[in-house]
Amino acid sequence: EARAVIDGNGEVRGHRLTEKEIECVLLKERVKQVLPSAIASSEFAFVLQSKVDMNSECHSAELLMRWKSPSLGLVSPAVFIPVAEDGPEILALSQLALNKACEIISNVKQKGKDVTIAVNISANFLTHSTFESALLAVTTKYNVEPKRLILEITESALIKDVAFATSLLQKLSLKGFQFSIDDFGTGYSSLAYLQKLSIHEIKIDKSFVMNLESSVTSQSIVKIIIDLSRAINARVVAEGVETNWQAEFLTSHGCDVLQGFFFHKPQDTEKWQAAVNLGEKSTLIV
Ligand code: C2E
Ligand code: MG
Ligand code: MG
Ligand code: MG
Numbered sequence: 001e002a003r004a005v006i007d008g009n010g011e012v013r014g015h016r017l018t019e020k021e022i023e024c025v026l027l028k029e030r031v032k033q034v035l036p037s038a039i040a041s042s043e044f045a046f047v048l049q050s051k052v053d054m055n056s057e058c059h060s061a062e063l064l065m066r067w068k069s070p071s072l073g074l075v076s077p078a079v080f081i082p083v084a085e086d087g088p089e090i091l092a093l094s095q096l097a098l099n100k101a102c103e104i105i106s107n108v109k110q111k112g113k114d115v116t117i118a119v120n121i122s123a124n125f126l127t128h129s130t131f132e133s134a135l136l137a138v139t140t141k142y143n144v145e146p147k148r149l150i151l152e153i154t155e156s157a158l159i160k161d162v163a164f165a166t167s168l169l170q171k172l173s174l175k176g177f178q179f180s181i182d183d184f185g186t187g188y189s190s191l192a193y194l195q196k197l198s199i200h201e202i203k204i205d206k207s208f209v210m211n212l213e214s215s216v217t218s219q220s221i222v223k224i225i226i227d228l229s230r231a232i233n234a235r236v237v238a239e240g241v242e243t244n245w246q247a248e249f250l251t252s253h254g255c256d257v258l259q260g261f262f263f264h265k266p267q268d269t270e271k272w273q274a275a276v277n278l279g280e281k282s283t284l285i286v
Contacts, residue, residue: 024079028079028082031080031083034072038067046063046065046100048117048267048268049061049264050263051237052263053256058115059108059113059115059116059276060118061115061117061272062118062120063097063269064077064120065077065081065096065097065120085122091128094121094125095138098134098135098138099138102139105144106143106144113276115276116149116178118149118180119151121151121152123156126151127157127161127164131168132168135177146172150200150201151178151179153181155181155186156187156188158181158193158197159187162190166197173198179201180200180237181201181203184203184205184225186205200235201236202229203239204222204226204255205240206239207240209246209260212249212250213245213246213249222253222255226254226255235257236255237257237258238259239259240260240261241262243262246260
């Protein structure tokens with residue numbers, strides 16, 4: 001029956017799908033069906049994962065979306081964001097994320113502290129005609145300085161239209177917004193655009209970090225990404241740091257910021273804010 005759904009959907013596959021692949025396609029179909037009502041009934045929430053910066057006293061964290069669907073249970077953003085991106089749903093979800101990020105920055109500011117919040121911006125939102133005005137409207141509404149927001153975008157978002165992305169990033173950088181390239185090394189990197197774009201940060205994809213200890217090739221790739229970041233004056237972040245060994249390798253090779261379960265798991269936004277208010281600066285253990 002699963003096979004019929006997939007074929008009926010026009011998916012032409014040369015090979016027999018594995019059970020896992022069938023499950024994934026079916027889940028995405030269900031997600032597509034229930035996403036509009038999930039948005040209407042506000043089923044989405046957010047968590048924050050700290051970004052541990054060796055050079056800065058400022059607190060920083062990435063905002064990550066969570067969805068607990070009454071019918072589907074917990075669904076990963078890695079599953080529902082790509083589905084949302086195929087339709088207008090991504091606009092509503094993106095707006096929720098921008099609002100939440102600015103609300104957090106503004107709440108903490110009222111208690112006298114500055115934080116930087118990173119928001120994942122999907123390709124279809126970045127290139128949408130409403131992106132710039134939505135960004136400016138939300139920062140104005142919450143009275144948030146643009147430099148308090150880091151917009152995490154992927155390489156694929158940038159190469160959709162390089163000329164457009166170049167001018168957009170330049171314009172928004174001049175206003176103070178920071179841009180980070182997420183999952184760096186997994187997309188279609190072009191060294192030419194890196195030089196042209198206003199990039200403040202590069203995030204080494206967790207697949208390289210995960211293989212660091214066992215793979216000399218991953219070690220070389222990570223070193224090259226760190227050098228590359230230096231060359232374009234960008235801060236370099238490693239995501240998915242899970243072990244002391246990885247943290248030591250990364251810091252000793254000049255990585256500026258570390259993020260991963262070894263330091264902090266994504267946590268409740270209220271708890272994160274409370275920790276910041278208490279002055280609990282995420283310290284390095286290595
Ligand atoms: P991402 O931006 O690359 O986020 C990193 C993902 O790795 C997160 O998964 C995070 O929980 C997970 N992670 C963090 N530390 C570790 C670690 O030490 N080990 C391992 N194995 N994983 C770790 P999550 O929250 O499931 O998010 C998956 C992706 O969904 C994100 O990748 C991002 O592309 C997307 N996403 C999440 N929230 C949003 C959002 O608000 N808007 C948009 N557009 N996309 C979002
Ligand atoms: Mg991210
Ligand atoms: Mg990432
Ligand atoms: Mg990712």
